[in-house]
Amino acid sequence: MSLPNGYNTEEDNTLQQEVNSLASELSNRYEELNLIYRVCDNVTGTKDLAGTIKDIIQDASNILLGDAIILSVPDKGIFEYVLDDDKYTYHDLFHILEKITYKYSSGKTPIVVNNLAEFKNYGFRTRDRFKFITTSVRIKDEYKGVLTILNDAQQKDYSTGDLKFLKVLAAQLSIIITDNELYQNLKDFLLNLVRSMVSAIEAKDSYTRGHSERVNSISMVIARTMGLSDKDVENTSWAAILHDIGKIGIPESVLTKPGRLTEGECAIIMTHPRKGYEILEPIVQLKDALPGVLYHQEKYDGRGYPEGRKGEKIPLYARIIAVADMYDAITSSRAYRARNTHVNAMKEIERVSGSQLDPMIVEIFKEVCDSQPDFIREEEKQDEDKKN
Numbered sequence: 001m002s003l004p005n006g007y008n009t010e011e012d013n014t015l016q017q018e019v020n021s022l023a024s025e026l027s028n029r030y031e032e033l034n035l036i037y038r039v040c041d042n043v044t045g046t047k048d049l050a051g052t053i054k055d056i057i058q059d060a061s062n063i064l065l066g067d068a069i070i071l072s073v074p075d076k077g078i079f080e081y082v083l084d085d086d087k088y089t090y091h092d093l094f095h096i097l098e099k100i101t102y103k104y105s106s107g108k109t110p111i112v113v114n115n116l117a118e119f120k121n122y123g124f125r126t127r128d129r130f131k132f133i134t135t136s137v138r139i140k141d142e143y144k145g146v147l148t149i150l151n152d153a154q155q156k157d158y159s160t161g162d163l164k165f166l167k168v169l170a171a172q173l174s175i176i177i178t179d180n181e182l183y184q185n186l187k188d189f190l191l192n193l194v195r196s197m198v199s200a201i202e203a204k205d206s207y208t209r210g211h212s213e214r215v216n217s218i219s220m221v222i223a224r225t226m227g228l229s230d231k232d233v234e235n236t237s238w239a240a241i242l243h244d245i246g247k248i249g250i251p252e253s254v255l256t257k258p259g260r261l262t263e264g265e266c267a268i269i270m271t272h273p274r275k276g277y278e279i280l281e282p283i284v285q286l287k288d289a290l291p292g293v294l295y296h297q298e299k300y301d302g303r304g305y306p307e308g309r310k311g312e313k314i315p316l317y318a319r320i321i322a323v324a325d326m327y328d329a330i331t332s333s334r335a336y337r338a339r340n341t342h343v344n345a346m347k348e349i350e351r352v353s354g355s356q357l358d359p360m361i362v363e364i365f366k367e368v369c370d371s372q373p374d375f376i377r378e379e380e381k382q383d384e385d386k387k388n
Contacts, residue, residue, distance in 0.1 A: 239292025
């Protein structure tokens with residue numbers, strides 16, 4: 001900003017400096033408010049707590065010109081930090097924080113240290129001098145840790161405004177940590193509930209006990225090998241473990257029938273993907289995984305059910321589950337036949353690749369089996385051991 005012509009007195013220059021200083025201060029406060037706004041967007045039970053914390057404290061370090069910023073909440077196993085350069089190691093930061101925390105925990109009031117005398121009071125050596133701010137992190141109104149930023153090159157002292165910003169940030173991080181813990185508890189509850197539902201189905205047919213867990217395990221490894229995102233892997237997992245949930249509405253006499261099913265009984269079995277979808281549809285948290293449940297019986301050439309979808313119009317989760325489902329079905333005993341071998345299962349999977357199964361996923365599954373032979377069922381390993 002410049003002043004009009006004719007305003008060149010010393011007083012005007014001082015005014016210009018004050019205006020520039022105020023503009024700079026407003027700019028800094030805007031960046032702080034913008035970060036706090038972004039932090040609030042993360043208060044939704046984030047899946048990647050460490051990554052979210054890292055991003056937030058990186059932005060805070062940039063705003064406050066920190067050489068390092070550390071968030072430590074020991075009870076939650078959190079020690080996240082961001083370094084501006086390689087001056088400090090993890091162990092340096094740990095010992096620095098140890099000294100600060102030792103002094104801080106007695107009073108538990110926010111700290112701003114800008115001068116050498118205060119710095120030495122914390123047990124640091126003169127030649128290690130840096131300025132720092134520390135404030136508490138409280139979880140459910142209890143002191144649980146600290147958020148600290150330090151800088152050894154800053155010409156300007158840290159201000160009370162900087163401290164207020166750090167306190168607000170610590171409070172927001174506390175909410176994110178608490179919210180994430182609640183999210184994980186809810187997720188664990190939902191998973192246990194799902195496992196109970198799956199067990200209720202598999203109790204109707206002793207031959208399929210453990211089938212859903214095995215399909216889930218195989219599906220997740222395929223998804224990870226494909227390089228899918230964490231979200232897609234999680235959705236694949238939910239869909240896989242729940243893919244047969246609709247069988248809870250199928251009569252036991254049909255599920256466990258040792259002989260060939262009649263046309264009517266086949267029609268009943270074919271209702272289970274839709275029934276499973278309808279059972280799970282009210283659970284909002286599972287919304288993205290439900291296509292895997294609904295379409296896992298579709299065939300790549302369009303001859304499957306419930307809608308006769310073809311090729312990549314079948315959702316990816318469902319195409320992954322179809323491969324895992326077939327493998328486990330072949331290598332498991334059924335009321336109407338004994339289990340088959342891994343070798344024969346792979347031959348059958350290759351035979352129907354491109355017709356019943358997605359050939360790309362079949363190739364990935366073959367790669368998984370070659371690199372991770374744990375998929376060969378334990379019973380088969382025991383048989384091989386007996387032969388040898």
